[in-house]
Amino acid sequence: MNIFDTLSNHGVVPVIAIDDAADAIPLADALIAGGLPLAEITFRTDAASAIIKAITNERPDMIVGAGTVLTEAQADAALAAGSQFALSPGIDAAVLAHARKIGLPFAPGVMTPSELQIALRHGCEMVKFFPAMPAGGPAMLKNISAPYAHTGIGFNPTGGVTPDNLADWLSLPQVRAVGGTWIATRDDIAAKNWDKISQNARAAVARVQDIRGA
Numbered sequence: 001m002n003i004f005d006t007l008s009n010h011g012v013v014p015v016i017a018i019d020d021a022a023d024a025i026p027l028a029d030a031l032i033a034g035g036l037p038l039a040e041i042t043f044r045t046d047a048a049s050a051i052i053k054a055i056t057n058e059r060p061d062m063i064v065g066a067g068t069v070l071t072e073a074q075a076d077a078a079l080a081a082g083s084q085f086a087l088s089p090g091i092d093a094a095v096l097a098h099a100r101k102i103g104l105p106f107a108p109g110v111m112t113p114s115e116l117q118i119a120l121r122h123g124c125e126m127v128k129f130f131p132a133m134p135a136g137g138p139a140m141l142k143n144i145s146a147p148y149a150h151t152g153i154g155f156n157p158t159g160g161v162t163p164d165n166l167a168d169w170l171s172l173p174q175v176r177a178v179g180g181t182w183i184a185t186r187d188d189i190a191a192k193n194w195d196k197i198s199q200n201a202r203a204a205v206a207r208v209q210d211i212r213g214a
Ligand SMILES: O=C[C@H](O)COP(=O)(O)O
Pocket: 015, 158, 159, 160, 161, 179, 180, 181, 182
């Protein structure tokens, strides 16, 4: 099973920004306890590489990807730290070509048909649809993806996804997994609200199972 199939199985990818690397393992344990052993650790903080490395080394069963990967150097750092995949809010052909060269599965962000076609040209299997709600929500994704259904490309809507609109996204067959910060917000991580994060994860897992009829 490839990494994007694994994300699809979970249906939800927690998008994480951690300021203090010391919070990495407690956060991973909170997500694992909630039954959602995966995370997109964003390169929005300087601690990203150290966090990915710590989780990969100390919690090897956790699935860890890198988010907000904007440069070739960040792609290198993400892979070296142990990331199994990477994503970004937008699309950059040079970064995509580099990720492919180093063997890092990469899902770039798209919001227009032209961006989607660039992703297809680069052989992407999954793209982030960002910012999902402001860009038009599930109705927009349904329309924009229709001409490309035969390519099999999958989507990871991120930006404004919440438990309230989760069913609208996951009911679209082209949506493989949503992304969102609501499970582990930057504030909850900074306040070390580990139980709350576990509860959010558990609720998300239950909601996905409910929506998918599992
Ligand atoms: O910064 C944006 C994140 O990628 C998604 O954020 P959100 O889940 O808080 O809307």
